[in-house]
Amino acid sequence: MNTPPPLPNVDALIRRSERLAAVPGLTQQALQWHHEAADQRAVVARDASRLASPRLWPDTLGSLLSMGWRVVSTAAPDVPFQLLGAAAAAVGLRVEPPNASAGTLERAQRLVRAGGPTYVKLGQFIATADGLLPEEWVTAFAWCRDEAPALPTEVVLDVVDRELGDARDRLEWVDETPLAAGSIGQVHRGRLADGSEVVVKVRRPGLRRRFRSDIETLALTAAAAEKLHEGARSANLTGFVELFAQLALEELDFRLEAANLVDSTAILEAMGADHMRAPRPVPGMVTERVLVMELLPGVSYARLDPSREHDGDRLLHLGIQGVVEATLKHGVFHGDLHAGNVLVDQDTGSFSLVDFGIAGRLDAAQRAGLVEYLTAWAMSDAEGQIRAMQSFGAIASDADITPLVAELQVELDLLQDRSRGAVTFDQLGITLGRLLQVLARNGFRMPKELVLFFKNLLYLAGFAASVAPDADVLEVVQGILLELLADPESGLGEVTSAA
Structure with missing residues (x-):
């Protein structure tokens, strides 16, 4: 070649x-985001590879115990494997056709709701897999796209206040009712002091540490599945966990989105x-956890x-x-x-x-x-x-x-x-x-x-x-x-x- x-x-x-x-000041700010993002993406890729390696890290123990309790509460030991396999199938990999029985889907949804943002993110993969997964799975997890449990308004405003600092005065109004609530961010309509209509995207607090420990747990789950199931091994579920980790970690930093x-x-x-x-993002109103952009x-x-x-x-x-x-x-x-x-x-x-x-x-x-x-x-x-x-x-x-x-x-x-x-x-x-x-x-x-x-x-x-x-x-x-x-x-x- x-x-x-x-x-x-x-x-x-x-x-x-x-x-x-x-937009005044946006060209220079855009150049800064553009150049810094290349280094940030490289760091994320290395971090995702490390987290997806199936090893027992110290901070994984609590997540494993929590996962064990959630599995017991759903009374379905195979549900984590089913969920991970369905999410992998959603990006084109074929493990085994996931069990689409009403009981399995109900238990899988309970696990996702109890598991928190990382598992809702897996649900989002499944919810956007039309043509790759049974329709029952896609429909069952449709709520994960933009109907995750909403953050209280006071939490949203507290994050906005802390992150924007002096620039917070430019944000005249934030609608208390969210436009959508996802696994990572929640978005609200807003208005700047100059009358511009904007969207305010806020990251859920405490998300980075939670994602890291959950990804480590998913890596162990994938490794266990590959030892127990030939289909999981041939589909390289551990490779899927690394892909999932990279995509999720990139989404955590709103400067990369900017x-x-x-x-x-x-x-x-x-x-x-x-x-x-x-x-277009609003210059001076973008941080790792908050992104203000035009509506x-x-x-x-x-x-x-x-x-x-x-x-x-x-x-x-x-x-x-x-x-x-x-x-x-x-x-x-x-x-x-x-x-x-x-x-x-x-x-x-x-x-x-x-x-x-x-x-x-x-x-x-x-x-x-x-x-x-x-x-x-x-x-x-x-x-x-x-x-x-x-x-x-x-x-x-x-x-x-x-x-x-x-x-x-x-x-x-x-x-x-x-x-x-x-x-x-x-x-x-x-x-x-x-x-x-x-x-x-x-x-x-x-x-x-x-x-x-x-x-x-x-x-x-x-x-x-x-x-x-x-x-x-x-x-x-x-x-x-x-x-x-x-x-x-x-x-x-x-x-x-x-x-």
Whole structure:
């Protein structure tokens, strides 16, 4: 493989952004967040790897005892394994089909409610796994997305007061009723003294220590499951715990989310995507635990008013184009595009993307690998898919890939036989699941960015079902890819040459 062409310089895009410059002081603050976030993400990745190692740390003992009590209280020793396996399946891994009986689901929900924020976060994975898990599991944990137990108003205001300091005087009003309450943060509408409508996001107190000890406990649970169950071992549940840890720990620091917001704002503007926006953070009002940002219009695409007309085909094309172009051209993308995070303004037909706690970031080699993977997927080419994984660092560049190719090709041929050779959009998610299984069985790690990107493609299938149910999603995606590859300004023609 030749050296892949570099990605566009996000630093330069931030400096040129008119949307960022329109907020006094935001350009300089954005550059600071952008540069500091790179080091912070590296620290998080190392921390996640350490916490996910199945060892008995001193602060894990209390969490283990607490877990034991919760398991006893649910009267179901297998529930932690079922819950962890279902969450792993939600990112494309297949352990065993989780037990969808009413009794199992009820006990799993009791464990999540008793377990606190870490377990609610697992529930969020499950709740956004349409097409990957039985519908009963997805429905049972829908409450985890934005209906976690709300923090008392006095707690929220106390965190805001302590974190913002003197800047607190700029926040004139905070609505006592939350817009949503999740596992990590709770969001409220607010208003600045200058009249600007904002959203105030507050992190739950004491969360970092709780997450760390719970992740250590999950690592031990995964290791135990792999010793007891062949399916858990072949799915590499310990690898899933590391992925889960990295995503959760990144979400704990709202300064990282602020960096995702300003980077995405600059990228969408550079793309000319006037129909799609991310909220701009308010300078001087962002800390590790509090994030104040502009309020954008729109409602979840799943809650569009059916009595009002909307051009579903246009919404679908613009939505997919924005996601795919940002990913392949700039290497930065929203990492959790479920229905609650994609808002549509029915008056203008524009999009607001919210909740940027999780974002995918590709380097130049990974971008080339993703293009190579999509090409190989369309051709059911196992060798091309495995080689693409080397670009993601999932497989060492000097590894013997012959047995991996043979193993994956068997899986792909079975899929081809069942579909009579037809390539469908749904097959993309199934094929990725097979690839991740092959990697896991052979001890290779799950590439975070690839998992996030393909989860987004599955979300787009749900988006299509809501706004344009008769559209051919695969045809739309392929058309957009061909447009990007043919556009000399996109730089993707050079990427395919390098790949």
